[in-house]
Amino acid sequence: MVDLIVIGGGPAGMVAAVYALRQRLNVLLIADTLGGKTLIRSEFPGLGETSVIRGGELVDRFKNELDYLSTVLRPDRVRSVGLGNPGSGSPSFVVNTEDGENLECRSVIVASGCRFEPPTIPGAGRYLTKGIGYSGLSYAHLFLDRSVAVIGDGMRAVRSARQLAYSAARVYLLPEGGAFDPRRRAEIETLAESENVTVLPDSTVVSFNGDAYAREVTVRQKDGTEQTLTADGFFLESSAAPNSEMVAQLVDRDADGYIRVDSRNRTSCPGIAAAGDVTDVHHEQVLVAIGEGAKAALSVLEQLFLRP
Numbered sequence: 001m002v003d004l005i006v007i008g009g010g011p012a013g014m015v016a017a018v019y020a021l022r023q024r025l026n027v028l029l030i031a032d033t034l035g036g037k038t039l040i041r042s043e044f045p046g047l048g049e050t051s052v053i054r055g056g057e058l059v060d061r062f063k064n065e066l067d068y069l070s071t072v073l074r075p076d077r078v079r080s081v082g083l084g085n086p087g088s089g090s091p092s093f094v095v096n097t098e099d100g101e102n103l104e105c106r107s108v109i110v111a112s113g114c115r116f117e118p119p120t121i122p123g124a125g126r127y128l129t130k131g132i133g134y135s136g137l138s139y140a141h142l143f144l145d146r147s148v149a150v151i152g153d154g155m156r157a158v159r160s161a162r163q164l165a166y167s168a169a170r171v172y173l174l175p176e177g178g179a180f181d182p183r184r185r186a187e188i189e190t191l192a193e194s195e196n197v198t199v200l201p202d203s204t205v206v207s208f209n210g211d212a213y214a215r216e217v218t219v220r221q222k223d224g225t226e227q228t229l230t231a232d233g234f235f236l237e238s239s240a241a242p243n244s245e246m247v248a249q250l251v252d253r254d255a256d257g258y259i260r261v262d263s264r265n266r267t268s269c270p271g272i273a274a275a276g277d278v279t280d281v282h283h284e285q286v287l288v289a290i291g292e293g294a295k296a297a298l299s300v301l302e303q304l305f306l307r308p
Contacts, residue, residue, distance in 0.1 A: 001104040002026045004300055005095050006111060007078045007246070009034040011286050012276030013111035015293030017072060020109075023301050028105070030074045030097060042133030044233040045213045047142050076101070081108055081247045081272075091271030107300045110251075110259060110267075110274040111293060112243035119236055121151075121176070123208030127234075131214030135284050136160030136235040143168040149217055149229055150174070151205055152237030154181040159282065160237045161191055171197045172229055174219060176238050178204045208234065242278045254280050265296040266303075273299050 006017045009031025017029040076097040084092030084104055095103045116134060119125055124132060133139060136150055140163040149172040150161045161173045173191060180188055180201060192199040202222040208214045209228075216230045242257045251267040251274070252260045258280040265273045275292035277284055 001092065001106060002028050003105065003304060004028070004107045004109065004297075005030060005093070005103060005105040006109045007031075007081075007095070008111035008113055008243075008276065008278070009073075010111060010113050010276055011289040012113075012293035012296070013109070015290045016109045016111055016273075016275060016297040019294050019297035020300065021072065023297070025301065025304070027072055028074050028103065029072055030076050030078055030095070030103075032075060032077055034073070042129045042139065043213070044131055044133070044139070044142070045215075046146075046232065047139075078112070078246050081110075081250060083250070091269075093271065107271045107273070107304060108247075109293075109296045109300060110244065110247055110272065110278055111276045111289075111296070112246070113277045114240035114242050116236075116240055117238065121205050121208060121236075123210075123214070124236065127208055127210060127214035128236075130212065131210060132208065132234045132236060134236055136164050136237060137284050138286075139233070139235075140164045140167055143233060145169045146232040147230070148172070148233045148235065149231045150235050150237055151176050151217070152235075153177055153179070153184075154238075155184060155187075155282075156240060157237035158184050158187045158191065160235055161197065162187075164235075165191070165194050165197050169196060170231075172231065173197065173199045174203055174205055174217070175201065176205055176236075178202065178222075240277070244274075244278050247272060258282070264299045264302075265292055266299050271303060273297075 003025040004020050004027045006013050006029045020027045076099050079096045082094045084094050093108050144167045147170040148164050148168050150157050151174045153175045161171050165171050191197050203219045206218040206220050209216050216228050218228045220226045244257050244259050250269045259274040261274050261279045265275050273296035275296040276289040
């Protein structure tokens with residue numbers, strides 16, 4: 001039985017594994033790839049690299065450390081996590097993988113991130129990472145005095161539009177599927193009151209067009225009329241699906257499936273911590289994920305050795 005199994009190879013998972021290793025824990029990291037969202041880098045016309053803090057550069061240092069310790073990494077995916085022997089006197093878990101292994105451990109850190117459906121809007125696939133990105137929160141500070149369009153129906157779109165409105169000269173907020181989530185009505189109405197925010201309800205995104213980068217989006221109104229909006233960047237902010245199903249029976253999750261964590265990244269189940277985009281923290285920042293991974297590892301250490 002190992003001390004800790006970390007699920008997920010993104011920034012949060014890698015940092016959690018490295019921190020735990022430095023505390024002399026016996027650790028396994030289960031992931032099909034290392035890097036997570038740092039492998040996706042979006043580019044926008046006229047925006048240089050100098051203003052971007054590349055979380056990936058920090059993550060690479062941890063990745064190199066894990067590559068050196070090859071016995072730690074288990075290239076696989078987790079199907080489920082269950083409770084171990086209830087008569088052992090302390091929490092234990094069994095992690096079942098797609099390769100059919102049943103791995104026993106004393107604690108688990110879930111850092112499995114989120115998944116996004118491939119874009120279906122015509123032109124979106126062609127320009128993804130070339131003028132079109134997935135996370136406005138990560139790039140908001142680069143759009144000072146520029147225009148940007150956010151496409152999405154729910155809370156992720158609202159958060160991105162709100163953050164971008166602090167710096168951009170013009171923010172367009174468009175529903176992807178013809179209408180916004182009615183649960184977001186109050187936040188959207190508040191956004192619409194901002195002078196630099198234009199909300200287009202009851203509209204559908206028809207297509208993206210451009211050259212080497214996406215430059216414009218065509219929108220169809222409810223009455224059938226179409227208009228084309230030009231912007232310096234576009235963000236697809238449709239709802240993400242957190243990869244939390246493997247612990248759904250063990251931990252508390254919110255209505256969208258995100259794992260609820262406390263200030264120490266502990267879940268409702270003793271012995272299980274969570275970090276990164278799979279949690280209900282909702283910051284979607286590499287640097288935040290790095291910090292959360294470290295906190296989760298320290299919480300596991302505390303639970304295993306420093307408290308009765």
